[in-house]
Amino acid sequence: MHLWLWVLAFARTTLGPYIDRGATVTAETIIQSLASGLLMGLLYGLIAAGLALIFGLMDVVNFAHGEFLMIAMYVTFFLFAFFAIDPLLAAPLVAAALFVFGAVVYLLIVRFAMRAKANAGMVQIFSTFGLAIVMRGLAQFFFTPDYRSVTNSWVGGKTVSIAGIYLPEPQLIGAMLSIAAFVALYFFINRTDFGRALEATREDAGAVALVGIDKNRVFALGWGLGAALVGLAGAIMAIFFYIYPDVGASFALIAYVTVALGGFGSVFGAFAGGIIVGLVEATTALILPPSLKSVGIYAVYLLVVFIRPRGLFGSM
Amino acid sequence: MDTHFAQRRRRDLIMAACLAVIAALVPLFVKDVYVQNIMVLTLMYAALSQSWNILSGYCGQISLGHALYFGLGAYTTALLFTKFGVLPWFGMLAGGAISAVIAMALGYPCFRLRGHYFVIATIVIAEIALLLIQNWDWAGAALGIDIPVRGDSWLKFQFTRSKLPYFYFALALACIAWFVTWWLEDSKWGYWWRAVKDNPDAAESLGVVVFNSKMGAAAVSAFLVAVGGSFYAQFVSYIDPESVMGFQFSLLMALPAVLGGIGTLWGPVLGAVILIPLTELTRSFVGGSGRGVDLIVYGALIVAISLALPRGLVSVFSLRKGAAR
Numbered sequence: 001m002h003l004w005l006w007v008l009a010f011a012r013t014t015l016g017p018y019i020d021r022g023a024t025v026t027a028e029t030i031i032q033s034l035a036s037g038l039l040m041g042l043l044y045g046l047i048a049a050g051l052a053l054i055f056g057l058m059d060v061v062n063f064a065h066g067e068f069l070m071i072a073m074y075v076t077f078f079l080f081a082f083f084a085i086d087p088l089l090a091a092p093l094v095a096a097a098l099f100v101f102g103a104v105v106y107l108l109i110v111r112f113a114m115r116a117k118a119n120a121g122m123v124q125i126f127s128t129f130g131l132a133i134v135m136r137g138l139a140q141f142f143f144t145p146d147y148r149s150v151t152n153s154w155v156g157g158k159t160v161s162i163a164g165i166y167l168p169e170p171q172l173i174g175a176m177l178s179i180a181a182f183v184a185l186y187f188f189i190n191r192t193d194f195g196r197a198l199e200a201t202r203e204d205a206g207a208v209a210l211v212g213i214d215k216n217r218v219f220a221l222g223w224g225l226g227a228a229l230v231g232l233a234g235a236i237m238a239i240f241f242y243i244y245p246d247v248g249a250s251f252a253l254i255a256y257v258t259v260a261l262g263g264f265g266s267v268f269g270a271f272a273g274g275i276i277v278g279l280v281e282a283t284t285a286l287i288l289p290p291s292l293k294s295v296g297i298y299a300v301y302l303l304v305v306f307i308r309p310r311g312l313f314g315s316m
Numbered sequence: 317m318d319t320h321f322a323q324r325r326r327r328d329l330i331m332a333a334c335l336a337v338i339a340a341l342v343p344l345f346v347k348d349v350y351v352q353n354i355m356v357l358t359l360m361y362a363a364l365s366q367s368w369n370i371l372s373g374y375c376g377q378i379s380l381g382h383a384l385y386f387g388l389g390a391y392t393t394a395l396l397f398t399k400f401g402v403l404p405w406f407g408m409l410a411g412g413a414i415s416a417v418i419a420m421a422l423g424y425p426c427f428r429l430r431g432h433y434f435v436i437a438t439i440v441i442a443e444i445a446l447l448l449i450q451n452w453d454w455a456g457a458a459l460g461i462d463i464p465v466r467g468d469s470w471l472k473f474q475f476t477r478s479k480l481p482y483f484y485f486a487l488a489l490a491c492i493a494w495f496v497t498w499w500l501e502d503s504k505w506g507y508w509w510r511a512v513k514d515n516p517d518a519a520e521s522l523g524v525v526v527f528n529s530k531m532g533a534a535a536v537s538a539f540l541v542a543v544g545g546s547f548y549a550q551f552v553s554y555i556d557p558e559s560v561m562g563f564q565f566s567l568l569m570a571l572p573a574v575l576g577g578i579g580t581l582w583g584p585v586l587g588a589v590i591l592i593p594l595t596e597l598t599r600s601f602v603g604g605s606g607r608g609v610d611l612i613v614y615g616a617l618i619v620a621i622s623l624a625l626p627r628g629l630v631s632v633f634s635l636r637k638g639a640a641r
Contacts, residue, residue, distance in 0.1 A: 113623060117626065123626045253563065257436060294443070295448070298441075301440055
């Protein structure tokens with residue numbers, strides 16, 4: 001009996017914050033946070049789209065994905081600061097810049113990582129992880145570790161009210177862009193010659209070479225395309241998020257989970273994964289302290305893969 | 317063939333003993349505290365990477381969440397000592413035991429996963445633990461734990477005046493981790509693990525209980541890493557969640573083994589001996605500017621080595637040519 005009381009007291013002092021939360025949750029706050037969760041989820045989908053595309057095509061996980069996002073946000077910031085180009089107008093420019101960057105990264109690094117005869121998986125993980133560290137260092141060197149933000153952009157800080165629910169405009173635009181990007185990606189992969197060439201190269205690079213398709217050219221364009229998608233996401237993120245050299249790290253992990261949740265090998269799994277991640281994050285923030293909101297995402301990932309080891313729509 | 321193998325194993329053992337003796341004598345000649353500090357870290361990373369290598373290298377289950385066990389070891393020791401006055405030696409064993417049990421409990425569902433799904437599961441599990449500790453006020457939350465100084469003694473495993481005791485403990489830990497690997501390499505477990513790594517389905521059909529061998533590797537690996545965590549808590553006498561349980565740390569722990577030669581006996585040692593001093597030196601010579609030059613050099617080094625030597629640095633020295641197979 002005495003021991004039991006002691007255990008209870010111990011639990012209360014150690015776990016207090018997790019137990020004593022008298023949060024007031026109304027129907028309105030639930031709908032409000034689910035709506036913003038959905039928008040954020042679509043944006044997560046857009047961030048993860050490039051990662052899913054690159055994995056789906058080449059079986060390579062880019063551990064510098066978060067740093068691609070970071071670069072995109074900085075490009076947006078500098079276009080705004082020096083040339084007064086609003087992030088919404090800058091988005092295509094940022095995507096173009098990232099396209100070039102992605103293709104160059106493939107040609108300079110990933111191409112060689114894919115040739116590794118031993119430990120191919122580890123070589124890919126650690127060569128892209130090394131690249132991530134270099135990019136963070138370069139960002140610190142050239143841009144300083146200071147936090148920057150885009151102020152007074154067209155839609156920054158504005159909200160629209162739809163049926164009593166307030167939606168932040170940047171996230172709303174990001175969500176619409178995400179849907180548009182996935183639709184475009186669908187047509188691109190399934191309806192164009194280049195999309196088919198990508199698909200075929202993944203299936204059998206040797207056979208593809210026989211019909212005159214250059215594997216490196218196709219993969220470089222694939223990496224460019226993946227990076228361009230992160231570029232779009234970065235332009236939108238720059239409107240409402242601080243920009244600093246380490247900004248990519250937190251989003252990168254969410255992007256990996258999003259892709260894996262949807263299932264590797266399925267670009268559209270990333271779309272579904274993004275929505276789920278956004279909704280779960282919003283729901284967790286209602287139940288647990290906001291600093292624990294990612295716990296919900298991770299727990300759902302584990303739950304899904306324990307039941308379905310290939311993710312929701314994965315092919316491998 | 318067999319005698320050749322036995323010969324090589326004996327040679328490895330003799331070489332390790334010689335290296336350990338040489339390492340033990342180094343502090344007699346090197347009195348500089350800064351250099352001694354680097355040597356302690358090098359030995360610690362060698363031990364951690366060697367332990368990580370058991371699960372991820374030999375058994376092929378790539379974990380990028382081993383910071384979880386390091387953090388568990390560090391936190392168990394620090395909490396038991398600061399809250400209940402339990403000596404760090406017991407904390408060390410408790411931390412190791414807890415980590416081994418947790419590794420098996422987590423392994424139970426996770427070892428069904430393959431490839432990237434497994435890797436990401438290890439990352440997010442460590443991340444969940446990190447977030448929980450960051451929000452756990454009793455355990456110091458995000459600020460961490462300051463381990464109070466109670467005087468220098470082996471009993472309390474605290475030394476404020478000299479780094480030498482830490483050096484010898486780290487050396488012992490590195491030797492133990494190496495020896496455990498050496499011993500397991502030629503045990504039935506070692507053969508099972510390599511079979512599981514190369515082709516789990518074939519191994520299963522030949523009678524290897526794949527699941528159990530993964531669990532064994534996870535438990536040994538987690539135990540040793542947790543002991544390393546306990547050591548680290550005593551060594552720096554201050555721990556915070558991000559520095560002992562962060563994702564970065566999981567990668568840093570894996571790095572010496574990966575660059576040195578994953579799944580090889582000498583890879584982690586070689587990787588640590590080259591990488592850690594290099595990291596620390598670049599940090600102090602060009603990192604002071606706070607402008608990230610150290611990161612650029614360090615990252616470029618990782619890219620260069622992993623691309624140029626996919627089998628790791630051991631392939632240059634050909635210490636273990638073909639041994640990883």
